[in-house]
Amino acid sequence: MSDRLLTAIAVGDFLPGERLPAERELTGLLRVSRPTVREAVARLQAVGVVEIRRGRNGGTYVRDSWTESTAAAVRHTLVPRWEEFEQLFDLRGLVEGMVAATAARRRGSKDLDPMKDALSAYLSASTPRDAHTADSAFHQAVRTATGNPQIVMLSQDLLARISLGFPVEPWGRGEQTHFHQGGEDHKALYEAIAAGEPERAEEIARGHFTISADLIRDVLERVRAR
Known part of the structure; x- marks a missing residue:
């Protein structure tokens, strides 16, 4: 799941500064559970791809479209x-x-x-x-x-x-x-x-x-x- 999100960001589905869909929407789009979404977002936050913002315009925002973790995720997602x-x-x-x-x-x-x-x-x-x-x-x-x-x-x-x-x-x-x-x-x-x-x-x-x-x-x- 996290590899899929990393690859989606790498190909430009979501650009730096854009907000990812809310957790509930992600579960529907990707047909996975909320815990799976939370775990994937936490991994992206840990590697610096996204940041969590609080407040009125809070949510999960893309920070960077490419990090050291991205190449492996793209290979795993696209090559097969x-x-x-x-x-x-x-x-x-x-x-x-x-x-x-x-x-x-x-x-x-x-x-x-x-x-x-x-x-x-x-x-x-x-x-x-x-x-x-x-x-x-x-x-x-x-x-x-x-x-x-x-x-x-x-x-x-x-x-x-x-x-x-x-x-x-x-x-x-x-x-x-x-x-x-x-x-x-x-x-x-x-x-x-x-x-x-x-x-x-x-x-x-x-x-x-x-x-x-x-x-x-x-x-x-x-x-x-x-």
Whole structure:
């Protein structure tokens, strides 16, 4: 469990300064008991990856995305399942392309407002954390525009599977290059969906989701090089 959390932080599911889900939410997301969650969080605190804050905005916050304990955790979590991850990356590209194309075909005028708002929030984000939040909102708006709850759940399930159980996009270390590429992709995808161009939307989405796959590959290469 602690290895899984360390790996999730390493691939950027949660960035430095972000708060982890509450204990109760973690038990549901990861399907483990509360004592297991407490033990895992305590280990992360002991190695300096997270800190516990008290008070009104209290909770468990990420301090550092990489420590001496991280490499071993990533190897233990990713290496045995790497073939499965590559299959998931391929499947996700196909599915997210379909999601974007369907949104372009079916979207109503009201579906565009949440996308536009999330796009504006992303482009004006002053921190990686703000961009991370806006990114999630944008893709949720695209899913919703398909008008099919089953498509929404399929997309969310694939996201959780590549994100080690968490409903958030891997974000690496919040690098500016990925931020800018994501912004360009979001803008192009919004324009394609707004214009009702499903083929173009599909192509953009399939390319866009290679960013997450490449970020996870980079983390694996980082530990293999050690």
